Amino acid sequence: MPRKRPTRSSANRYVDEASMKELDQIRAPLYRELEKLSKETSYQAGKDSHLCCTRKYNQMRISPLEARSIAIAFRENPELRRGLPAVLDRLEESLKGLSDNGERQSFDCPLLEKGKCMVHNIAKPVGCLAWHPRQYSDPEGEYGFTGKGWTAFASRDGLNDKYLGPDWKLRVIPLWLKRVFSREVNYRARSAEAGGTGARRNRGGKNRGRN
Numbered sequence: 001m002p003r004k005r006p007t008r009s010s011a012n013r014y015v016d017e018a019s020m021k022e023l024d025q026i027r028a029p030l031y032r033e034l035e036k037l038s039k040e041t042s043y044q045a046g047k048d049s050h051l052c053c054t055r056k057y058n059q060m061r062i063s064p065l066e067a068r069s070i071a072i073a074f075r076e077n078p079e080l081r082r083g084l085p086a087v088l089d090r091l092e093e094s095l096k097g098l099s100d101n102g103e104r105q106s107f108d109c110p111l112l113e114k115g116k117c118m119v120h121n122i123a124k125p126v127g128c129l130a131w132h133p134r135q136y137s138d139p140e141g142e143y144g145f146t147g148k149g150w151t152a153f154a155s156r157d158g159l160n161d162k163y164l165g166p167d168w169k170l171r172v173i174p175l176w177l178k179r180v181f182s183r184e185v186n187y188r189a190r191s192a193e194a195g196g197t198g199a200r201r202n203r204g205g206k207n208r209g210r211n
């Protein structure tokens with residue numbers, strides 16, 4: 001009997017599941033490293049632990065599969081889903097200062113809420129997991145990536161090649177969020193143009209969430 005050919009959506013689901021599982025495997029040692037380091041009293045040395053998520057220090061770029069992982073987290077986690085309108089408000093602000101290219105650029109991360117990373121235990125990008133104060137990473141800088149981080153970058157890049165081919169791009173986080181939340185972003189833009197409910201909701205949430 002001929003085998004049933006997978007439909008496009010079942011093939012996409014397979015790619016999503018397989019790539020996300022492999023991405024989790026790449027992140028796992030970094031989560032363990034972060035947990036271990038953050039137990040040391042000198043780890044942050046009095047610094048705000050998410051200082052690096054704000055414009056002054058932040059130029060973090062991520063890959064398309066890391067962005068997809070964030071989108072899936074928002075789709076599947078009700079608490080995150082409830083926070084999405086505020087993320088979109090912050091995203092709109094972040095995008096104003098960015099050019100749409102693959103360059104490093106400074107930005108306030110829209111996923112920083114009340115001083116915490118919204119996707120910390122779920123879908124944190126590899127670079128964010130591997131970025132540590134210099135005594136644990138780059139001896140030349142204030143902060144830097146650990147050896148485990150560099151290994152994870154190589155694996156992450158190979159994973160994106162494997163599932164997306166060689167033409168994918170690293171982009172700063174807001175530029176990838178704009179893409180993975182394009183439906184929501186476009187809906188809000190259309191609603192704002194029409195002066196409809198999206199615009200009203202947007203105005204209501206304008207001042208929330210920037211910390």
Ligand code: SF4
Nearest residue numbers: 053109111112117128
């Ligand atoms: S994803 Fe999280 S850790 Fe990374 S810059 Fe954004 S808020 Fe910070």
